[in-house]
Amino acid sequence: MRKLLFFFLFAVLAAAQTIQLHVDAREAPRRVFHARLTIPAAPGPLTLYYPQWLPGNHRPTGPINNVVELRFQAAGKPIAWHRDDVNMYAFHCDVPAGANSVEVSFDYVTPSRGPGRFDPASTDQLMIFNWNLVTLYPAGKPAADYTFQATLQLPPNWKFGTPLPVVRQTADGIEFAPVSLTTLIDSPVVAGAHYRMIPLPSPGAPPQELDIAADTDSALDLSQDLIDRHKRLVAEAAALFGAHHYSRYHFLITLTDVAGGSGLEHHESSDDRMALRAFIDPDLRKLSAGLLPHEFVHSWNGKYRRPAGLATPNYQEPMKGELLWVYEGLTSYLGDVLTARSGLWTSEQFRDSLADTAASLDHEAGRKWRPLADTAISVQSLSDAPREWTSLRRSLDYYAESVLIWLEADTIIRRESNGRHSLDDFCREFFGPPSGSPALKTYILDDVIAALNHVQPHDWAGFFRARVYEVSPRAPLGGIEQGGWKLEYNDTPSDLRKTAETRGRFVNLTDSLGMSVARPDGNIGDVISGMAAAQAGISPGMKLVAVNSRAWSPENLMDALRARQPFDLLVDNDGVFKTVKVDYRDGLRSPHLVRNSAAPDLLGDIIKAKAPISLGP
Numbered sequence: 001m002r003k004l005l006f007f008f009l010f011a012v013l014a015a016a017q018t019i020q021l022h023v024d025a026r027e028a029p030r031r032v033f034h035a036r037l038t039i040p041a042a043p044g045p046l047t048l049y050y051p052q053w054l055p056g057n058h059r060p061t062g063p064i065n066n067v068v069e070l071r072f073q074a075a076g077k078p079i080a081w082h083r084d085d086v087n088m089y090a091f092h093c094d095v096p097a098g099a100n101s102v103e104v105s106f107d108y109v110t111p112s113r114g115p116g117r118f119d120p121a122s123t124d125q126l127m128i129f130n131w132n133l134v135t136l137y138p139a140g141k142p143a144a145d146y147t148f149q150a151t152l153q154l155p156p157n158w159k160f161g162t163p164l165p166v167v168r169q170t171a172d173g174i175e176f177a178p179v180s181l182t183t184l185i186d187s188p189v190v191a192g193a194h195y196r197m198i199p200l201p202s203p204g205a206p207p208q209e210l211d212i213a214a215d216t217d218s219a220l221d222l223s224q225d226l227i228d229r230h231k232r233l234v235a236e237a238a239a240l241f242g243a244h245h246y247s248r249y250h251f252l253i254t255l256t257d258v259a260g261g262s263g264l265e266h267h268e269s270s271d272d273r274m275a276l277r278a279f280i281d282p283d284l285r286k287l288s289a290g291l292l293p294h295e296f297v298h299s300w301n302g303k304y305r306r307p308a309g310l311a312t313p314n315y316q317e318p319m320k321g322e323l324l325w326v327y328e329g330l331t332s333y334l335g336d337v338l339t340a341r342s343g344l345w346t347s348e349q350f351r352d353s354l355a356d357t358a359a360s361l362d363h364e365a366g367r368k369w370r371p372l373a374d375t376a377i378s379v380q381s382l383s384d385a386p387r388e389w390t391s392l393r394r395s396l397d398y399y400a401e402s403v404l405i406w407l408e409a410d411t412i413i414r415r416e417s418n419g420r421h422s423l424d425d426f427c428r429e430f431f432g433p434p435s436g437s438p439a440l441k442t443y444i445l446d447d448v449i450a451a452l453n454h455v456q457p458h459d460w461a462g463f464f465r466a467r468v469y470e471v472s473p474r475a476p477l478g479g480i481e482q483g484g485w486k487l488e489y490n491d492t493p494s495d496l497r498k499t500a501e502t503r504g505r506f507v508n509l510t511d512s513l514g515m516s517v518a519r520p521d522g523n524i525g526d527v528i529s530g531m532a533a534a535q536a537g538i539s540p541g542m543k544l545v546a547v548n549s550r551a552w553s554p555e556n557l558m559d560a561l562r563a564r565q566p567f568d569l570l571v572d573n574d575g576v577f578k579t580v581k582v583d584y585r586d587g588l589r590s591p592h593l594v595r596n597s598a599a600p601d602l603l604g605d606i607i608k609a610k611a612p613i614s615l616g617p
């Protein structure tokens with residue numbers, strides 16, 4: 001009897017300390033979400049925070065300007081609140097005597113279009129809902145120590161998918177199980193009028209599934225072959241890591257042309273935003289093939305294991321991004337490898353992507369003054385930098401350049417161990433067993449180096465110091481060369497590059513003239529310092545008007561390049577027209593990897609399927 005009484009009292013106490021969150025998303029097609037929180041509080045001063053630093057964003061992106069109609073109430077009466085005059089994400093109020101909670105209501109209004117922190121959360125037919133948009137929490141404790149119980153109302157006939165445990169679903173909405181604030185914010189909901197759940201069973205693995213909401217029913221018509229390749233993806237990830245750190249995994253996918261083209265990792269899910277026809281259009285499927293593998297790898301690298309500087313106790317403390325070349329860079333490499341091993345890319349597409357990455361970084365002017373580590377450390381500012389002068393400034397290169405660095409590390413391990421070991425062994429040691437429910441283990445660089453040395457002794461500290469922390473005028477191409485291939489150029493763009501240019505509506509001349517041009521308007525994108533376009537006086541933001549006195553077109557520009565003679569360009573620089581002479585004679589150049597038969601094909605070995613299943617070609 002005493003035991004039952006203890007559990008009853010414990011449950012009552014826990015319920016009294018739980019923050020109740022109700023979200024009415026029935027107006028999601030209007031891009032309006034109504035939130036109401038009941039927050040236990042004692043009389044006296046109270047500070048509430050709106051999440052600012054969000055995991056996976058690596059910078060303060062909490063979209064607080066989309067919070068409107070904010071009101072506070074206690075004991076049935078309105079109470080005054082004021083925003084902190086230094087921290088825009090903090091709200092202060094005084095809880096009156098006799099009250100034991102504060103009720104806060106507000107609306108979140110999502111924009112219809114916009115990049116990054118302004119991504120829309122919904123369209124007329126679907127939503128991808130992240131709980132941080134409608135959450136406030138008290139100051140004073142780590143986020144993991146707050147318990148939230150959420151309920152959600154959806155538009156009529158909308159279906160949903162989420163890793164958040166469901167207690168019950170009624171006509172009034174969905175009631176979720178009480179979870180920590182950390183788990184809540186890590187558990188998005190995808191929902192829509194056009195929805196499909198596709199299980200991805202894998203022997204010995206927890207349940208895994210695609211939860212897809214689309215703007216149309218036809219976009220959900222995945223072929224069985226594509227489904228099989230995603231089944232192979234989860235099997236290949238299991239073979240790579242040798243363990244799972246989730247109870248169930250949901251690929252939460254939205255298919256829409258309103259908000260496609262980005263992803264965000266979570267421990268038991270991923271927020272994958274793709275173009276409407278990404279699964280049914282061969283070109284779009286090719287270009288977006290790596291998104292799901294990348295975000296899936298983050299369940300191991302980024303969520304289970306995370307750099308200590310990015311594992312903050314709450315959503316207000318600044319994150320330190322120095323090791324993003326491990327968090328994001330290694331994930332990018334492993335994501336590309338799994339894309340090929342699963343058959344979502346062919347081996348040729350894997351190599352073509354690698355060639356494009358190597359070439360673009362090899363031309364980059366900013367690498368002569370800015371080490372790769374600084375692109376990670378300065379992620380807070382660099383993420384919002386304008387696209388003009390990207391080559392001189394550098395971008396978030398810790399993604400792409402780290403692919404080359406980790407490829408080289410992989411080839412070193414394979415070569416020096418005479419093929420007995422590979423980076424796969426490091427992955428199993430660092431991210432692998434034992435399997436279990438979501439957990440967080442932080443790491444520092446010394447931990448990464450120690451694990452690599454355990455797999456294969458090498459001067460890994462010196463290796464990373466030279467490639468990450470010191471400047472270098474050339475991209476790190478050692479992995480390509482040790483992998484049995486060479487970076488070369490010819491006048492025929494790869495199929496992957498042609499597809500990207502066609503879909504992106506631009507002409508990529510970064511490997512020849514050193515610039516890109518938008519179609520059809522002729523706006524000049526980035527211009528690479530030291531290459532022919534820059535030497536002729538062309539800069540980003542100018543507009544191409546004519547080529548050799550004829551109206552500009554991609555065809556005319558290509559003809560001028562193929563002639564291998566200097567040519568004239570007429571450009572518009574903010575209303576001032578001038579003709580510039582481009583002294584360029586090397587023709588059209590596009591990067592490719594060419595086999596070096598004198599060396600073993602380690603690249604081929606790296607992308608060979610490892611899972612003991614067969615699901616098609």
